[in-house]
Amino acid sequence: MDGNGRWARERGEERVFGHASGVESVRSAVSAAGELGVEYLTLYAFSTENWSRPREEINALMELLVKSLAGEVNELIRKGVRLRSTGDISALPEACISGLRDVEAQTAHCTGLNLILALSYSGRWELTEAVRRIVRSGTPAENIVEDTIRQHLSMPDVPDPELLVRTSGEQRLSNFLLWQLAYSELHFTPVMWPDFREDHFKAAVLEFRGRERRFGRTGDQVSGGVQDIKQGIKKEE
Numbered sequence: 001m002d003g004n005g006r007w008a009r010e011r012g013e014e015r016v017f018g019h020a021s022g023v024e025s026v027r028s029a030v031s032a033a034g035e036l037g038v039e040y041l042t043l044y045a046f047s048t049e050n051w052s053r054p055r056e057e058i059n060a061l062m063e064l065l066v067k068s069l070a071g072e073v074n075e076l077i078r079k080g081v082r083l084r085s086t087g088d089i090s091a092l093p094e095a096c097i098s099g100l101r102d103v104e105a106q107t108a109h110c111t112g113l114n115l116i117l118a119l120s121y122s123g124r125w126e127l128t129e130a131v132r133r134i135v136r137s138g139t140p141a142e143n144i145v146e147d148t149i150r151q152h153l154s155m156p157d158v159p160d161p162e163l164l165v166r167t168s169g170e171q172r173l174s175n176f177l178l179w180q181l182a183y184s185e186l187h188f189t190p191v192m193w194p195d196f197r198e199d200h201f202k203a204a205v206l207e208f209r210g211r212e213r214r215f216g217r218t219g220d221q222v223s224g225g226v227q228d229i230k231q232g233i234k235k236e237e
């Protein structure tokens with residue numbers, strides 16, 4: 001979710017105004033994802049690197065988080081959305097931690113969209129944590145395979161993203177889900193996050209659905225219907 005600050009400055013407003021306006025885009029994304037039958041939506045809301053922003057902006061973002069969680073919980077439950085979080089949550093202010101834990105508990109029974117907030121998150125942080133857990137587990141080096149790493153990620157039950165969307169014209173991963181994005185399709189759009197609404201979200205997913213995903217195979221193998229080579233390939237792709 002990128003471009004809040006620039007969007008606000010273009011309008012002669014403070015950056016925080018852009019963050020507040022971006023909350024409506026989050027609502028739109030959740031609603032569009034629900035309509036499209038998306039099972040997992042992970043929002044990169046605050047990165048490890050974002051801690052180096054001015055204190056006032058960080059505080060405003062954290063307040064916005066607390067306010068939004070409290071304000072949205074009933075709507076999330078109504079829509080069957082289960083909220084989860086990933087990242088170094090213990091680094092967040094106490095009010096954010098308790099707000100998150102509260103909404104996570106209240107939506108734990110929901111079976112619709114899994115909405116994951118990445119907070120104080122970075123891909124390198126997650127991989128570093130995974131290595132620490134593997135070392136602590138005492139697994140012998142020769143027993144470590146790709147799946148060992150996957151199982152020690154923060155959310156081992158969550159499948160790799162099929163599609164990454166980044167707004168605001170930047171074409172970088174910025175330390176997001178580095179392990180999980182290995183085979184994801186990428187969608188970059190110049191639209192700033194506060195302007196990114198349901199139609200943009202749906203257009204990105206529809207465009208993605210038209211792409212051929214080969215996972216290292218040849219085009220002939222894919223059109224010939226080889227479907228069991230890699231987890232996640234479905235017939236309609």
Ligand code: IPE
Binds near residue numbers: 005050
């Ligand atoms: C993304 O918008 C929101 C967060 C990182 C919280 P930015 O704040 O990065 O906006 P720009 O990139 O400065 O326009």
Ligand code: MG
Binds near residue numbers: 002003004
């Ligand atoms: Mg930015």
